[in-house]
Amino acid sequence: MVSQFQPAAIGLNFYQKSPRSVTRELAREIILKISDPIERVGVFVDQTPKEIAEIANELLLTHVQLHGDYQPEDLDPLRDHSLIWVYRLGNEGISPLLSQLDSLLRNQISITACLIDARVPGLYGGSGKTVDWASLARDYDQEKLPKLILAGGLVPENIAEAISIVHPWGVDVASGVEQDDQKNPQLVEQFLKNAVSAI
Numbered sequence: 001m002v003s004q005f006q007p008a009a010i011g012l013n014f015y016q017k018s019p020r021s022v023t024r025e026l027a028r029e030i031i032l033k034i035s036d037p038i039e040r041v042g043v044f045v046d047q048t049p050k051e052i053a054e055i056a057n058e059l060l061l062t063h064v065q066l067h068g069d070y071q072p073e074d075l076d077p078l079r080d081h082s083l084i085w086v087y088r089l090g091n092e093g094i095s096p097l098l099s100q101l102d103s104l105l106r107n108q109i110s111i112t113a114c115l116i117d118a119r120v121p122g123l124y125g126g127s128g129k130t131v132d133w134a135s136l137a138r139d140y141d142q143e144k145l146p147k148l149i150l151a152g153g154l155v156p157e158n159i160a161e162a163i164s165i166v167h168p169w170g171v172d173v174a175s176g177v178e179q180d181d182q183k184n185p186q187l188v189e190q191f192l193k194n195a196v197s198a199i
């Protein structure tokens with residue numbers, strides 16, 4: 001399907017428990033099919049930082065999205081990579097995230113962007129659940145979080161509203177553009193169109 005819209009990035013999910021997981025071989029095949037300037041983001045939950053760095057180097061990933069319970073002091077092997085730090089937002093708001101960002105700074109780990117996803121017990125992501133956009137918008141200080149990527153339960157029908165409330169730097173979607181467990185080109189197109197209309 002030819003589209004007038006193009007995503008800025010695609011995600012390659014290396015969490016083997018995810019229904020969206022890819023092997024290194026499949027990731028390589030997918031990467032060969034996409035062209036610059038589409039960024040290649042690796043999504044990681046349970047690999048060690050050393051393993052992540054190996055995969056990112058081998059596949060020339062442009063960004064590493066850390067969805068697992070990673071600690072800033074363990075991220076030394078990823079120092080040379082562009083990191084997307086994930087925070088799963090719960091009732092306590094974003095103050096724990098601000099502490100995590102301080103800890104990253106203290107450990108001299110710089111991050112490219114921060115992704116906010118919904119917190120769902122037992123899941124690391126891909127839940128299809130939204131965060132409370134209004135309370136996030138109230139807490140969101142662009143000086144403290146310059147590049148915020150909003151994720152969690154975004155779908156073609158709600159993406160414009162989410163953008164108009166939160167004003168994130170970027171948005172990310174996984175389950176919201178799928179049908180029968182496959183990415184659906186029409187839903188992707190509609191999502192991109194509605195997102196662009198809200199900017």
Ligand SMILES: O=C(O)c1ccccc1N[C@@H]1O[C@H](COP(=O)(O)O)[C@@H](O)[C@H]1O
Pocket residue numbers: 011013015018019020043045067115117124125126127128129151152153154172173174175176
């Ligand atoms: O998609 C998954 O299965 C997944 C599993 C483990 C960690 C992250 C995962 N995906 C990321 O989750 C968010 C939100 O997904 P959704 O739009 O609510 O389905 C997104 O950043 C995905 O990249």
